[in-house]
Amino acid sequence: MFHHFVLAAALAALAACTTAPIAPQQTLTGQEGAVVVKLITNSPGENDPAETLSILHLERVLAAGEKQTGRDLVTLVRTRHATYTTAVFSGMVIPGRYVIKTAGGNRGNVTYTFPIDAKFGSFDVVKGEVTLLGTLLIQPRMGTRFVVAYVPPEAELRQTFETLYPALAAQTQGHPTHSFLPTIDLERRAALASEVKRSASLWNGLAQTADGEFMAGSKVGKVLWRKAGETRWKELDVGSWREVLSVRPFRGGILAAGEEGLLRHSVDEGRTWKSLIPPDTGLIQLAHPLRDGSLVVFSRREGLWSTYVAEDVDSGKWRKLGEFSDTRSINVPWMRTMTVSLPDAAGVMMPNGDLHITDGKSITRTSNGQSTIDVNALPDGTLISQTVLMTKTTLLSKDTGKTWADLDTSRFVVAIAFKDAQTAYAVAPIAPGLLPGPLGLMTTRDGGKSWSHTGSSPGLTGAYAVRQMMVDRADGSLLAFLPDNAIVRSADEGKSWKIVKDN
Template sequence: MRRVVALVLGLAVVAAVSGFGRPGPPSWRLLDSGSTAQFRGLSAVSDRIAWVSGTGGTVLRTVDGGRTWRSVGPPDTAALQFRDIEAFDAFHAVILSIGNGEDSRVYRTDDGGRTWAETFRNTDPAAFYDCMAFADARHGLALGDPVDGHFQLLATDDGGRHWDVQSVAVPALDDEFAFAASGTCLAATGRDAWFATGGAARARVFHSGDLGRHWSVVDSPVPSGPTAGIYSLAFRDARHGLAVGGDYNAPATAPNGAALTRDGGRTWTAARTVPGEYRSGVAWAPSFALAVGPTGSDVSRDGGRTWTRFDTGSFDAVACAGAACWASGEKGRIARLS
């Protein structure tokens, strides 16, 4: 018995000294992308496969955990900004470029970026598409800012090979729009989809239970304004979601800049401890959540109720595939979480 007690006490001492059993702070490991583009589009497939997209028509892909990156963007697209990318594996991906009129386009590849097919080009000069989300490999949506008072949608049921233009019946507020900051103003899982807004008097979250056919909308506690609101959404399942944002033009302060829902987006509550600064991307991992922005990164281990800063580097987007988390941003910055 004494030996058992001594062994237990010894293990307790080791645990206290080493921190064994308690999660340590995460950290980003910067990778050499070989690019100076700004990567606001990011899709994490696994711990080895990730895609990024950004300025200058740039698309990069890694299949070896970020040790090497291959430039695989469509030809003749240097004038486009690919703000969102949704990848399904090492070979199949869909990218969205943003801008007024014909600058808003969608491309798809089935061979790892060796060839691309343009599957949508916007012909409405008043339309501007912001972000995409896929509920599975076939069903996806792309969100556009309001035209004639209503948000625009693209819907696909064949993996982005064809798109139908739709309009959200719920009217937009005056000056309301979505942010094309990290490709995550729209989220989807199963039959549920959500998108977040800003720009107007209130930052709101729209929800559809039938992948875009019908929508409802609720107010959020995140402050809104001409350059403020919710910039990013992430849902762990049909009930648990996170929202982050702030004001792009005042990145050093963001009161109530993070919120959470436990009822599928019917109600939103401000986090008890927020990042306190503008955040443009948020993502779930199995046991924690991450938020990133130009002034730093934060982690939450309690479902978004409290956030703790762990890095001060600049990132625009974050995405996780299981526990494998990636971040991307300005000047070719790409990182993996350690």
């Protein structure tokens, strides 16, 4: 999706003046203005290039008879501090009237280009002042089509600006703030923002409690929630455009955490949310309450993780337990850090297999020794990890990651879900050989020693269209999470599947 090699854009990029992202202590010299803009792509699938987006091309609007030069083409570079896919672009730009042409990035030998082409109209860069453009929302559709919406500068973006660029914010306090010039089309794109908020997007950090309460986060401030004892799945709005990465039950309500220090609590099933004081303004990938009532937070800024604990969240008093570096895997370089939660512990698993886990008192580092693509925990504390070394397999740990046992599952497994350490279900080949062959729902009742074919794959558009499976602890049924927010359920080990939520 959106894999375009655009020659014209590439040539323009070569000739353009690339401006470095604004540094935290950088101020205006008096010869230029500052530009800050946020961009979010709200993709419902894994093929979302937003994390790779690194540049935003601007073009100065020329007066009649003017000839374009390299100084009229400006490239803003992304600031990466406390987000995954949300992109914040900034730079010092010479005064003039500009339009946004394209956003782009690279992954391997593939170039991603979003041809924005002045869809938001023009804006002025004024010497000695800030142009705060707002938030651009890109909602992918079928094929290479996408909807472009707009959120005007609001309190959340201003907070981002002040947090990322404190010296510039202090220098320009009380000055006029510039933005896009008002047009009918800009108003129309602003009206589309609510549509993007309602659109399907990829869920983060899917978790389940021992009594069958489900929750997950998503982009544009959304939460997926199914209350224990109910069958209806709800999508809640935390009142933010920031990506939600962690959702947990907390004090009889719901605790959501995510980008740029997002930490909010609701006690009325998501109708209203109270902002809590975060330990820092980093990307909070996990905020997990322990059984003793304390709250553990794992937060990342740049490539450094910090672990905090608070006994009284309302007071805003956090104790820092330690720091460690973010690490990637050569085998699966696209994988993000994953989270795992237990009643008395919580941790983050790096894609290279390093597990950093805390009981709220100290941090322990262990490793499964393999590139890791998934990790979760059973109610009895057993950790389950999907890994890749030479081939894909499943590892189990009964001692919080100190030692791991290899179940030697098929390298062709698409998704796997454990009811307990003995019973598990997998979308996998029915009779694998050199090639996978037909896939179905395979079941083991002896901890992975033997598997039997009990049903079909839950993928509605194909056997491989399964993002994740989980056993519903409320009734023992099997749930499969599919693209475009679809959820299907089977109560007969895959013999039949029923849609329980669609987009």
